[in-house]
Amino acid sequence: MTIELHAFDTPNGRKISVALEEMDLPYRVQVVDITKGEQFDPAFLKISPNNKIPAIVDPEGPGGQPISVFESGAILVYLAEKTGRFWPSEPMAHVATMEWLMFQMGGFGPVPGQVHHFIALDNETDRRYGLKRFMDETRRLYAVMDRRLGEHEFFAGGEISIADFAIVGWAWRHPRHQVDLADFPHVQRWYRVMMARPGVARGFAVPLRRG
Numbered sequence: 340m341t342i343e344l345h346a347f348d349t350p351n352g353r354k355i356s357v358a359l360e361e362m363d364l365p366y367r368v369q370v371v372d373i374t375k376g377e378q379f380d381p382a383f384l385k386i387s388p389n390n391k392i393p394a395i396v397d398p399e400g401p402g403g404q405p406i407s408v409f410e411s412g413a414i415l416v417y418l419a420e421k422t423g424r425f426w427p428s429e430p431m432a433h434v435a436t437m438e439w440l441m442f443q444m445g446g447f448g449p450v451p452g453q454v455h456h457f458i459a460l461d462n463e464t465d466r467r468y469g470l471k472r473f474m475d476e477t478r479r480l481y482a483v484m485d486r487r488l489g490e491h492e493f494f495a496g497g498e499i500s501i502a503d504f505a506i507v508g509w510a511w512r513h514p515r516h517q518v519d520l521a522d523f524p525h526v527q528r529w530y531r532v533m534m535a536r537p538g539v540a541r542g543f544a545v546p547l548r549r550g
């Protein structure tokens with residue numbers, strides 16, 4: 340049965356197209372153009388109560404019943420539990436997957452997202468303050484990831500997991516938050532490995548915009 344992915348061409352949307360491709364799940368995209376306010380459509384609100392992409396509808400959810408899921412972290416966990424893939428069962432790696440998934444959801448997403456906001460401001464005073472604050476924190480988060488990836492191949496350890504899909508969605512935007520990956524060589528090594536995966540490449544190539 341085909342899953343509906345309601346998304347747009349953003350880091351949080353890409354996390355899910357990457358996961359669906361990597362998990363070989365059949366899906367079709369329903370573009371929600373957030374530049375046109377489509378996230379506020381009452382029909383979308385029914386599946387995404389926070390009016391944000393991404394959301395999915397799985398016609399074959401628990402007990403064979405349809406289910407909708409919002410919040411990209413919850414969607415990744417849902418898909419990992421559904422397929423049993425990219426969700427390490429070995430206890431240490433399982434906990435590490437959750438840790439790095441939460442790290443992404445709570446930090447490495449909201450923080451570079453603020454850089455994307457402040458960098459586009461015209462008012463130089465507002466811009467300078469916001470950029471200093473959130474760029475410093477973004478670079479600190481890259482340093483945290485660099486330490487982890489200096490010790491492990493992937494975020495959960497030796498095995499790729501949904502935490503990598505969550506983080507690659509935002510690392511993909513490093514040019515926009517003006518981070519040179521050469522400053523974080525372990526992140527750069529991991530990023531190249533991730534982007535060389537056919538499933539990840541397909542997840543970034545699938546059209547998430549109209550036209």
Ligand SMILES: N[C@@H](CCC(=O)N[C@@H](CS)C(=O)NCC(=O)O)C(=O)O
Nearest residue numbers: 349350351373391392393410411412
């Ligand atoms: N915590 C949410 C964040 C989702 C989010 O911020 N989505 C953005 C695009 S990346 C959005 O829909 N923005 C439209 C809006 O805020 O009106 C998740 O991870 O799913």
